[in-house]
Amino acid sequence: MTNIKSLRGRDFITLMDYTTDEIKYLLGLSRDLKSRYYQGERYSDVLRGKTLLMIFEKPSTRTRVSLDVAATQLGMHVIYSNPQELQLGRGETIADTARVVDRFVDAIAARVYKHESLIEMAKYAVVPVINALSDREHPLQVLADALTLWEVKGRLDGIKLAFVGDGDNNVAHSLMIIGAKLGWEVRIISPKKYWPSKFAELLTEDSRRTGANIVISDNIEDVRGVDAVYTDVWVSMGMEAEAEERKKVFRPYQVNAEVMKKAGPQAVFMHCLPAHRGEEVTDDVIDGPQSVVWDQAENRLHTAKAVLISLLA
Known part of the structure; x- marks a missing residue:
């Protein structure tokens, strides 16, 4: 080594x-x-x-x-x-x-x-x-995510990943960082109120050097053609007071069978866990054939x- x-x-x-x-x-x-x-x-x-x-x-x-x-x-x-x-x-x-x-x-x-x-x-x-x-x-998490994508896609280069949900959370931030370092296209698909603050401009130099592309969008249609659809809980630890508001705002961004169909059969489903089943993801997706969440966890x-x-x- x-x-x-x-x-x-x-x-x-x-x-x-x-x-x-x-x-x-x-x-x-x-x-x-x-x-x-x-x-x-x-x-x-x-x-x-x-x-x-x-x-x-x-x-x-x-x-x-x-x-x-x-x-x-x-x-x-x-x-x-x-x-x-x-x-x-x-x-x-x-x-x-x-x-x-x-x-x-x-x-x-x-x-x-x-x-x-x-x-x-x-x-x-x-x-x-x-x-x-x-x-x-959450750098430990996205290091495992990158390893999982390397295993299931056979490559680290040219990965296209869509993160759907709260675009200003720790996992979304770290996916943007590792994506910029490895030359990925990372699409943050989130309500405008929850777009990631500051991170895109902080990654400009790395993105320019590696050819990475960080896209911020509120359009769920932008999952089309990606290698992976990723989501996380809508209410992170410490945000419980915002729970009801967040559930309403993020409802259109649930990852369900329709979203995975838009993404395409080549797309795997990813989640850092724990999952709130029935909220950010449906059972048929997290337990379905495109899911790699247990490989991520391992x-x-x-x-x-x-x-x-x-x-x-």
């Missing part, structure tokens, strides 16, 4: 900080680790003796379990906590917490309400800080391993 030494010791907060070659390296390593996994090589000593601290402000299934299993299978010790179990819950600052735990552990994975909390943590911790989800981005394990190895090995 080719080793990109520049990854060692880095934070993994946003893919905007990573080059196209570095992202392709992480994906290649993920694919290699998955192959080894199915050949029976599930456990390794490569990170034995190291410790991962996970701090989760929000509930989690895929991110928490995949990181925990990935770290354990690589020989790491894992500590899971929420702010109420730490002095963070009693008013200790993020900076002071980061300064302390930095002297104990080898990496910190944090799932936070505010992206700025990750920035603050990384400012005061020398060890790598991994974004396990913030309100702005690939969270293999890409988590790749990130941990690259930052710590």
